[in-house]
Amino acid sequence: MSSATPAAPLAMISAAAATPQRIAPRRLVAFLIMVFGMFMSILDIQIVSASLTEIQAGLSASSSEVSWVQTAYLIAEVIAIPLSGFLSRALGTRLLFAISASGFTIASFLCGFASSIEQMILWRAIQGFLGAGMIPTVFASAYTVFPRSKFHIVGPIIGLVATLAPTIGPTVGGYITDALSWHWLFFINVVPGIGITVGVLALVDFDQPNFELLDRFDWFGLIAMGGFLGSLEYVLEEGPQYEWLQDTSVAVCAAVGVISAIAFFYRVLSAAEPIVDIRAFNDRNFGIGCLLSFCIGIGLYGLTYIYPRYLAEVRGYSALMIGETMFVSGVTMFLTAPIVGRLIQKVDMRLIIAAGLIIFALGSFQMTWITRDYDFYELLLPQILRGVGMMFAMVPTNTIALGTLRPDRVKNASGLFNLTRNLGGAVGLAVINEVLNDRTDLHIARLQERVTWGNATATETLNMFTQRMQGMGDAALMAMKQLSQIVHRQAVVMGYGDAFFMLSLFYLGLSLLVLFLKKPASMSAEPAH
Structure with missing residues (x-):
């Protein structure tokens, strides 16, 4: 135990408060690149909402099928977001963000070339799952990398992106579809996505990976979490239009969700390294x-x-x-x-x-x-x-x-x-x-x-x-x-x-x-x- 008197730490805190802590330019640039990646990921939830009619016509889909262009992304994203905490500790911020950004970019490119509704739904689910890792990683970096005295700068940045991206999604989507075509809702992600991936690999040095954690990855917990959150999202998305449990698919998903929730909470409370x-x-x-x-x-x-x-x-x-x-x-x-x-x-x-x-x-x-x-x-x-x-x-x-x-x-x-x-x-x-x-x-x-x-x-x-x-x-x-x-x-x-x-x-x-x-x-x- 330290023998320092109480006055010593108080003096240190006062000195730290009196001396403004500077944000290293490299670190700030790396963070802003990550913020732009988060913006793209959140924006893509709503960017298709104003253009579903055009996508439906382009892929010869029914109105119920085309709604899955948005639903598939949401379900995959909801499952991946809580998983990011474990993966961030195991892979490190740099590697996880680079994988998320590059995977999101590739999936966006494939969405733009989709020729059937089935292909579109598959690539949108992959896009949502991989892109989701960028969102909580930025939040975590904002509150661990920067000193508390700078939270008044980084806090509004991530708060603005988290609220602005879904708000202007329909606006951006409407302009792009009107000026070009619905394909460019996805192609527009490619060049920025490549830039974000390269920038993160070159500049991010916030922490170190701990690959040993991957040996203790809880696959049962992942399956239970996927069943719980995926079923919940499906029930909430489809329930209102199908009279909730009166529809067979909604009722089945509700049952799967309840069973998976019990298994998930049991696992996270009992596993040595929970998901x-x-x-x-x-x-x-x-x-x-x-x-x-x-x-x-x-x-x-x-x-x-x-x-x-x-x-x-x-x-x-x-x-x-x-x-x-x-x-x-x-x-x-x-x-x-x-x-x-x-x-x-x-x-x-x-x-x-x-x-x-x-x-x-x-x-x-x-x-x-x-x-x-x-x-x-x-x-x-x-x-x-x-x-x-x-x-x-x-x-x-x-x-x-x-x-x-x-x-x-x-x-x-x-x-x-x-x-x-x-x-x-x-x-x-x-x-x-x-x-x-x-x-x-x-x-x-x-x-x-x-x-x-x-x-x-x-x-x-x-x-x-x-x-x-x-x-x-x-x-x-x-x-x-x-x-x-x-x-x-x-x-x-x-x-x-x-x-x-x-x-x-x-x-x-x-x-x-x-x-x-x-x-x-x-x-x-x-x-x-």
């Missing part, structure tokens, strides 16, 4: 941070889905027009990131998270009065509030959850943390779809009860349509059909209003969760090793 180390959840800030990340994922991916769906379904926008409208949130996030970086140095991060969740709730509440006439300018303020709220909530949550852990625990914890955000997105999409379907059906029933011959406005509208369509066939039938379409469209819009109201209440209530976080230490002091 995923869940002991990080013993840290209160990490556990609550993961819960916040899960809930933030609901809003991040949920609103990236609900806004384009409204613009396409109600407004009739093209993919390019949707992208241009959605770009507001992306610009707002970009401008807000440096402000958050400054704030986390001076303000209690718990207050910033609470403010972000409340701002996000206000942005959603603005949309509860949505009508079928909502256009770019009506969506402007809600999207600005969404962008500001998301950055205020995301960046401090990342820092509190990962930045306060011991460095030797961050690699495993980073995979779990990123997994919660993706699972939150999957749950959010399932819940939002269910709410939209159920509330739309309810509003259709209620509106049809009121649109009767006793309703003067309805009768007037029907007579006007009938007169307008005289000489065009069965005018009365055509007028009735047009009135029915108006009722259905109004019910759909009211369903969107209900979904936004639900999100408002959810995030307003979620802001209270920060009360359970422990106040993090100053960002100038290093965590205990």
Whole structure:
């Protein structure tokens, strides 16, 4: 044991805090190259969402088949993300990231040349599985390679990428498909992917591999984890459109998921070298941070889905027009990131998270009065509030959850943390779809009860349509059909209003969760090793 007096370490800490720690240029460049790789991996989740119709036509696929272009990527990514913690310790950051980047690039190239839907689904699954390793590796590097005094710089960078990439995915995809073709959604990854692979191999020297860990790789744990997370993702993706357990495939996957979950948790708690180390959840800030990340994922991916769906379904926008409208949130996030970086140095991060969740709730509440006439300018303020709220909530949550852990625990914890955000997105999409379907059906029933011959406005509208369509066939039938379409469209819009109201209440209530976080230490002091 050291015999130094308590004054000695206090003096050392004061001296360290007083002397600004410099980031080596080589290390910063290597980190930024890795961040760009993470951006590509996250972007590719949503980049195809605005172009599925073109891909469907190009591959002669059905609407149910083409949805797997996105689902296959998500399922593979969800399985691979928690695995990255073990692989990062075994292979080292440099080798794991290079394998992920090169594999992602090759799979992207093959996706662009796919000539059938089966080939596309296979290469997209491989692309998602290999590319997933880049995401938690960047998070882990940000909070282990750089000193705490620099977290206000690296934290906003990874927070911006994690939120911006899925937000602008439909925009980027719409532009590329409109200007070139859907093939270039994948070809565009090739040159940057090669550059990232070469750059990482040349510059990254953050840690050393421990190849001996590979001898103790838990294959049973991997199979159990794959069955659990893959089945869960499938149930959440397909359940809303197939009436959940009433569909055989969803019911079978749910059963497989339950059995695999039991086997997985038994294995990680009993294996000498588990595939995923869940002991990080013993840290209160990490556990609550993961819960916040899960809930933030609901809003991040949920609103990236609900806004384009409204613009396409109600407004009739093209993919390019949707992208241009959605770009507001992306610009707002970009401008807000440096402000958050400054704030986390001076303000209690718990207050910033609470403010972000409340701002996000206000942005959603603005949309509860949505009508079928909502256009770019009506969506402007809600999207600005969404962008500001998301950055205020995301960046401090990342820092509190990962930045306060011991460095030797961050690699495993980073995979779990990123997994919660993706699972939150999957749950959010399932819940939002269910709410939209159920509330739309309810509003259709209620509106049809009121649109009767006793309703003067309805009768007037029907007579006007009938007169307008005289000489065009069965005018009365055509007028009735047009009135029915108006009722259905109004019910759909009211369903969107209900979904936004639900999100408002959810995030307003979620802001209270920060009360359970422990106040993090100053960002100038290093965590205990």
